[in-house]
Amino acid sequence: MAKHEKPSFVYVIHIAATPDSVWQALTEGALTRQYWYGRRADSDWKVGSPVTFWYETGSGEAVSDRGIMLESKRPRHLSYTWQVQFIEEMRDENPSRVTFDIELEGEDTKLTLTHNELEAGGKVLEAVRNGWPAILSSLKSLLETGEPLALTKVDQVAADAAA
Amino acid sequence: MKTTQPTTYITYIHATPQKVWDALTTPAFTRQYFFGRAIELEPKVGGAFALRMEDGRTDTEGKVLAWDPPRRLSVSWHVVWLEEFRHLPECIVTFDLEPAGEMVKLTMTEDHPTPIEERYLEGGRQGWPLILSGLKTLVETGRPLPKFAPMAPGEA
Numbered sequence A: 001m002a003k004h005e006k007p008s009f010v011y012v013i014h015i016a017a018t019p020d021s022v023w024q025a026l027t028e029g030a031l032t033r034q035y036w037y038g039r040r041a042d043s044d045w046k047v048g049s050p051v052t053f054w055y056e057t058g059s060g061e062a063v064s065d066r067g068i069m070l071e072s073k074r075p076r077h078l079s080y081t082w083q084v085q086f087i088e089e090m091r092d093e094n095p096s097r098v099t100f101d102i103e104l105e106g107e108d109t110k111l112t113l114t115h116n117e118l119e120a121g122g123k124v125l126e127a128v129r130n131g132w133p134a135i136l137s138s139l140k141s142l143l144e145t146g147e148p149l150a151l152t153k154v155d156q157v158a159a160d161a162a163a
Numbered sequence B: 001m002k003t004t005q006p007t008t009y010i011t012y013i014h015a016t017p018q019k020v021w022d023a024l025t026t027p028a029f030t031r032q033y034f035f036g037r038a039i040e041l042e043p044k045v046g047g048a049f050a051l052r053m054e055d056g057r058t059d060t061e062g063k064v065l066a067w068d069p070p071r072r073l074s075v076s077w078h079v080v081w082l083e084e085f086r087h088l089p090e091c092i093v094t095f096d097l098e099p100a101g102e103m104v105k106l107t108m109t110e111d112h113p114t115p116i117e118e119r120y121l122e123g124g125r126q127g128w129p130l131i132l133s134g135l136k137t138l139v140e141t142g143r144p145l146p147k148f149a150p151m152a153p154g155e156a
Helices: A019-027 A028-035 A125-143 A156-162 B017-025 B118-140
Strands: A009-016 A040-042 A051-056 A061-073 A076-085 A096-105 A108-116 B006-014 B038-041 B048-052 B060-070 B072-079 B093-100 B101-110
Touching: A009 A125, A009 B118, A019 A076, A019 A096, A019 A125, A028 A040, A028 A125, A028 B006, A028 B093, A040 B093, A061 A096, A061 B017, A125 B006, B006 B118, B017 B038, B017 B048, B017 B093, B017 B101, B017 B118, B060 B093, B072 B101
Parallel strands: none
Antiparallel strands: A009 A108, A040 A051, A051 A061, A061 A076, A076 A096, A096 A108, B006 B101, B038 B048, B048 B060, B060 B072, B072 B093, B093 B101
């Protein structure tokens, strides 16, 4: 990696499900809430539209993260900008970019997450490295077993911040 | 360009550490997610390690470097079934299992103590996500990923 290049994080997971069910799991708020640390994804998923991730505060909902849709080709490719809102020290970082590539391989689906345009040494980079393996492991469990991982049902950090 | 950069892969599995340990160390399990390979391990540091192919040929061999059930397994890793790989320096593959509530955080690290040409890392970068996705499916559902499912008679 060149010194001036911004860091990126790539994570691949193979899921016994169709590409369209993986797309649904990534875009339907009722599903994301189950495996994405309680986040409800909210967008019409059209290029140029806002993407908002909400979390429950106990008295309502607050914005966790937001972005703008960049690319949308159901069920194969989804890309949006990403800016963390719910943690103050991450709010000032420049927007990064989240991309999902969804490919059918035999009867399985290969899901590739690429999170790039991150700030070197930033808090978001650290959160991304820790967060995606848990979130996408839980998405896989939800699609294959009907149950997400308990670990990713709620976000203790967000719950504490809201308390 | 040569590199010593490790490859790592993390996944979370709804199971006990013992169950994940058994899936990593028992040939009846590894055959169902490791491209049909059966693992052979002498359960002690310094013991022999090998992955055998279905026809009995050896895919990979090495030595057990850490044996701490159900927390840590580390082996030296020398791919022998492909002529080109046989002459490469061996790498070290380590599995760390950490309980996290009702789950296990499984971390696989492929270390390269001796610098190796970047292109030889591609197999691991592509392979580990598939292998460990297959392990997770097998442990959580009792069935292999369709990719690793044995073919039904007449399907070949």
